[in-house]
Amino acid sequence: MIPTYKAKIHEGNRGLIVGIANDQSIAWGCARAFRALGAELAVTYLNDKAKPHVLPLAEEVEAEIVMPLDVRAPGQMEAVFETIAKRWGRLDFVIHSIAFAPKQALEGRVVDVDRDGFLTTLDVSCWSFIRMAKLAEPLMTNGGALFTMTYYGSQRVVTHYNIMGVAKAALESAVRYLAAELGPSGIRVHAISPGPLATRAASGIPEFDELLEKARGKAPTHKLVSIDDVGLATAFLAHDAARLITGETLYVDGGYNIVD
Template identity: 55%
Template sequence: MSTSPFSLHGKTGIVTGLANADSIAYGCARAMHQAGAELLLTYGNAKADKYVLPLAAELSDSEALLCDVQDDAQVAALFERAATRWGKIDFLIHSMAFALKDDLHGRVVDCSREGFALAMDISCHSFIRLARHAEPLLKDGGTLITLSYYGAEKVVDNYNFMGPVKAALEASVRYMATELGPQGIRVHAISPGPIKTRAASGIADFDQLLASAESRAPLRRLATIDDVGHTAVFLASEAGSGLSGGTTYVDAGVNVRA
């Protein structure tokens, strides 16, 4: 019997940015694991040990590594570990963003140079850096996925300067897809609707954003981390082999509303 094109059996990959059981990265990791993939997981802060390590143990004892994406040595060690363990990878998921609170809660025109540079580095350029390290290990082609948000395309109240940062991330996806496509490497952005995660809690009036999205969504519900994870499986599987360079909305349809 032939293998389902949606299967990830025999595939290996890295899921970055785990924080706790509510994080989008965990939804992706769980779905990838259920689809048959072997995983390396990363988290960015040692304080998250007590939350992340039990989650890794639940996923067939997937290996979890501390990896601050601003630490070049830790990033290099992550890919050295993947090379040692598997010799190659088939996918990488970039699930992280950061902004200083004062900048995030202020106007775009008032954001600091340092704060904007920091947000761009962690939220956007880190995906480029990870892709550069992943490229030699994507020996049979593969998939790079990052997480964006609708605020990259339209103005969302209180999303503020993260809108331009995510817009840069989505533009990077298009250019990277074009550059890496000849090697069979597909690059995607997934744009979830608002989901109650630790990172999202820093957005002002976030509960109001959740309520508005749920009431306006054609499906009359919010997207979940599992919805995002299942979409990541599709994009990384053979079923998604004809897609690259786009932004896939996983938001119960909110993006179609004016």
């Protein structure tokens, strides 16, 4: 059930949510929060296999546009933004919540990753966000906000995070450069860094259950973050109240990142 809020602070705003795989996805937490706060949504699904899992969620948030989007498929990203341009004519926010590394690249040492594994990881996990920013820019005529999801493993060596840590470091750097370049147009850019979450994507990380328990014990709050926590924090940064905050990596992790 979508939570309800009296203040519809995003009423009239329109945004694209990329990365919903199921009801445990961070992107789903973002979709729930933005819709509860009044936003109109466009939602994508990866492929035909993912479609049956995503369509009921898209219906739940009354998404006006629902389309396939595999960022590795030529033309699909452009098609999504062309449809948004035709249907809406503008865009206020984009949530990029996708990442991928081939299994061999993720599970092996960084020093052993081959070129194809490296390029695939950076292509999906970082370049796709840069490309989305390029496509969103002309639709954000009144300014807007772009968000991507990162993780603490970008700044510290996290066991088993491996090549994804390298990709997330590149992604966070891209956020800063995009914020500087798009700021004059009123477009803000942020990376959101949640603590460990039991998502389908995270299930591919070896010994992830141990990582969850470590986060619970180490964080000052002694609590694990939820997808709704992430969604509401992201929705705040997309609001005009945060119009002078840009280029940041916001940790939503109960303080995990501040403790040695």
